Amino acid sequence: MDRLGSISVFVQVAETRSFTQAGRLLGVSSSAIGKSIARIEKRLGVRLFHRSTRSITLTGEGALFLERCRRILAEVEAAEQELSEAAAAPRGKLRISLPQVRGLLMPVLTGFMRAYPDIELDVDFSDRMVDVIEEGFDAVVRTGRPEDSRLTARLLGHYRLVLVGSADYFSQHGTPRRPIDLNHHACLRHKFCATGKLEAWPLRHLPQEPAPVLRAPLVSTTIESLLHVVNEGLGIACLPDFMVHEAVEQGRLQRVLDDYLEHSGSFWLLWPSSRHASAKLRVFIDHMSLALFPTAPV
Numbered sequence: 001m002d003r004l005g006s007i008s009v010f011v012q013v014a015e016t017r018s019f020t021q022a023g024r025l026l027g028v029s030s031s032a033i034g035k036s037i038a039r040i041e042k043r044l045g046v047r048l049f050h051r052s053t054r055s056i057t058l059t060g061e062g063a064l065f066l067e068r069c070r071r072i073l074a075e076v077e078a079a080e081q082e083l084s085e086a087a088a089a090p091r092g093k094l095r096i097s098l099p100q101v102r103g104l105l106m107p108v109l110t111g112f113m114r115a116y117p118d119i120e121l122d123v124d125f126s127d128r129m130v131d132v133i134e135e136g137f138d139a140v141v142r143t144g145r146p147e148d149s150r151l152t153a154r155l156l157g158h159y160r161l162v163l164v165g166s167a168d169y170f171s172q173h174g175t176p177r178r179p180i181d182l183n184h185h186a187c188l189r190h191k192f193c194a195t196g197k198l199e200a201w202p203l204r205h206l207p208q209e210p211a212p213v214l215r216a217p218l219v220s221t222t223i224e225s226l227l228h229v230v231n232e233g234l235g236i237a238c239l240p241d242f243m244v245h246e247a248v249e250q251g252r253l254q255r256v257l258d259d260y261l262e263h264s265g266s267f268w269l270l271w272p273s274s275r276h277a278s279a280k281l282r283v284f285i286d287h288m289s290l291a292l293f294p295t296a297p298v
Helices: 003-016 019-026 030-044 060-086 102-115 167-173 179-184 223-231 241-249 279-291
Strands: 049-051 056-058 092-098 119-125 139-143 151-159 161-166 187-190 236-240 253-256 265-272
Touching: 003 019, 003 030, 003 060, 019 030, 056 060, 092 279, 102 119, 102 223, 102 241, 102 279, 119 279, 139 279, 151 279, 161 167, 161 223, 161 241, 167 253, 187 223, 223 236, 223 241, 236 241, 241 253, 265 279
Parallel strands: 092 119, 092 139, 187 236
Antiparallel strands: 049 056, 139 265, 151 265, 161 236, 161 253
């Protein structure tokens, strides 16, 4: 019997603690199982099992060998699955959770749908901290460095929070030059849906000045609504740079107080750690990495 076959026999005996049961599962006689184990022990020069008329138990060396053998069989199974999936187009349902920045993510998702029509996307838009494994997600995109050791992570790209207002707003109300000037402006605020807390504006305060008191005529749990209101000339909003880049380039919005802002954020793609990712998950990971922030390191 070849060595890989011998490893399979050993693992079955170790898991069933029975030559007879292992033989039944592998379709051979218990005597053939016993002879195979004896050949392995002779080749290795160690005893793998303590045998008695009532039970079979692993020796210390057998327990160590079992751990390695399980890894070998798992790698063989993963390699076979990978080759099998490579011959077929990625397909099936992919359950993902994404932050509520649809303007950034939806063009990327529609591009993915066109490229992989046989994959069904089940998308949860949420800013809450989901439990990827317990809630059964295949992958999630979140901001901030991940800390869950059960997950594999890939950096998608970086962004900054910036303060913006329309040209019409600043012509009517003036342009703030220092953080304290915000006391006299309409500050459109974002509130985290999960906690109900206002998102802080990352302002560096001057030591000789008190922190500004931000008057908020609008508080919203979605930043898309803030973008709409700021475009209407009704205040100043703190928004991600990728969301306002085009409007700033076209002159519809103006950035203010850049020298007083201290912020750096990042998007991460997270998925359950495993020895083998399905074809549908692999193509999603690659697509997001290339399309969301093309210049980001991978």
